[in-house]
Amino acid sequence: MNTIGVLTSGGDAPGMNAAIRAAVRTAIYKNMKIYGIERGYDGLIKGDIKEMNVSSVSDIIQRGGTILRTARSEEFLTTEGINKAVDVLIKYGIEGLVVLGGDGSLRGGAELAKRGIKVMGIPCTIDNDLAYSDFTIGFDTAVNTVLSAMGNIRDTSTSHDRCTVVEVMGRNCGDIALYAGLAGGAEFILVPEVETDLNLLCRKLVEGIRRGKMHSIIVRAEGVKISSVELADFVQRSTGFETKVVVLGYTQRGGSPSARDRVLASKMGNRAVELLLKDSESRAIGLKGSDIIDMDLTEALGMERKWDQEILDLADILSI
Numbered sequence: 299m300n301t302i303g304v305l306t307s308g309g310d311a312p313g314m315n316a317a318i319r320a321a322v323r324t325a326i327y328k329n330m331k332i333y334g335i336e337r338g339y340d341g342l343i344k345g346d347i348k349e350m351n352v353s354s355v356s357d358i359i360q361r362g363g364t365i366l367r368t369a370r371s372e373e374f375l376t377t378e379g380i381n382k383a384v385d386v387l388i389k390y391g392i393e394g395l396v397v398l399g400g401d402g403s404l405r406g407g408a409e410l411a412k413r414g415i416k417v418m419g420i421p422c423t424i425d426n427d428l429a430y431s432d433f434t435i436g437f438d439t440a441v442n443t444v445l446s447a448m449g450n451i452r453d454t455s456t457s458h459d460r461c462t463v464v465e466v467m468g469r470n471c472g473d474i475a476l477y478a479g480l481a482g483g484a485e486f487i488l489v490p491e492v493e494t495d496l497n498l499l500c501r502k503l504v505e506g507i508r509r510g511k512m513h514s515i516i517v518r519a520e521g522v523k524i525s526s527v528e529l530a531d532f533v534q535r536s537t538g539f540e541t542k543v544v545v546l547g548y549t550q551r552g553g554s555p556s557a558r559d560r561v562l563a564s565k566m567g568n569r570a571v572e573l574l575l576k577d578s579e580s581r582a583i584g585l586k587g588s589d590i591i592d593m594d595l596t597e598a599l600g601m602e603r604k605w606d607q608e609i610l611d612l613a614d615i616l617s618i
């Protein structure tokens with residue numbers, strides 16, 4: 299195989315640029331031609347494609363977002379749209395495609411794989427919701443962004459003896475809340491995977507304040523049923539403590555990728571192109587322990603996520 303493409307799709311994640319850079323530079327190092335496809339599957343269908351060279355990816359390893367830009371494509375969800383995309387790939391002689399994105403984007407890649415395109419999926423999403431990989435590119439940076447905000451919130455909450463509900467992203471996955479909550483020493487972590495007894499939460503909060511805690515931070519993942527405002531109202535009414543809400547929102551998506559995300563992205567981008575060079579069947583690239591792994595794309599997407607209750611239990615013990 300000597301002509302390949304790379305695209306970013308779905309929500310952007312810090313580290314996507316580092317992965318694009320790794321794919322482009324590995325391809326050029328191996329004397330392959332590599333095209334950059336703009337705005338994910340939408341740009342693919344429209345033929346927004348340009349050849350990449352060494353300098354196309356200069357000065358991007360430290361940048362958040364994606365230089366190829368990203369999109370969600372309704373048209374690509376139809377058979378007609380997918381067939382149009384395949385026609386464009388054939389027109390450009392692109393035999394293999396590196397897809398950077400979350401679950402939906404990799405499922406889109408699997409549709410192309412069914413039609414004869416070799417697809418290498420790289421897990422890029424801040425949500426960390428892909429079961430086959432321990433961690434996804436962008437997650438570590440997002441957790442660090444939340445931690446930095448929690449530090450600021452602690453300062454002001456302590457000064458005012460306040461309780462703060464910090465709402466973080468993750469869709470139906472509680473990992474950002476879990477890791478940021480543990481690392482940031484939150485008093486409580488609410489995730490969609492586990493039901494929380496709110497009366498118990500309020501009792502613990504009151505006990506903590508009686509023992510001299512100056513503030514309390516509740517990290518709430520966005521996928522939890524009770525909204526942040528409802529939760530804050532409930533806590534304030536039940537305990538009498540002033541409770542504010544901070545929604546971190548899209549700040550978690552941006553920012554310069556952490557060293558960990560850059561290393562992960564560099565290794566995964568390189569592995570994807572190495573596999574295409576070997577003319578491998580379509581694969582999903584992932585992380586298991588400290589190893590970069592690859593496995594059958596469809597099999598990877600069929601796996602079910604496991605919830606790490608041990609981390610939540612640990613956070614509970616450490617926040618007494």
Ligand code: ATP
Pocket residue numbers: 307308309310339369370371372374375399400401402403404405406407409422423424425
């Ligand atoms: P994130 O979770 O970070 O937002 P994502 O990749 O899961 O990223 P989605 O919006 O789910 O984001 O998917 C991105 C695009 O991938 C969709 O707009 C669509 O074009 C394509 N896609 C999603 N699911 C499928 C599917 N089952 N079949 C074909 N294409 C799909």
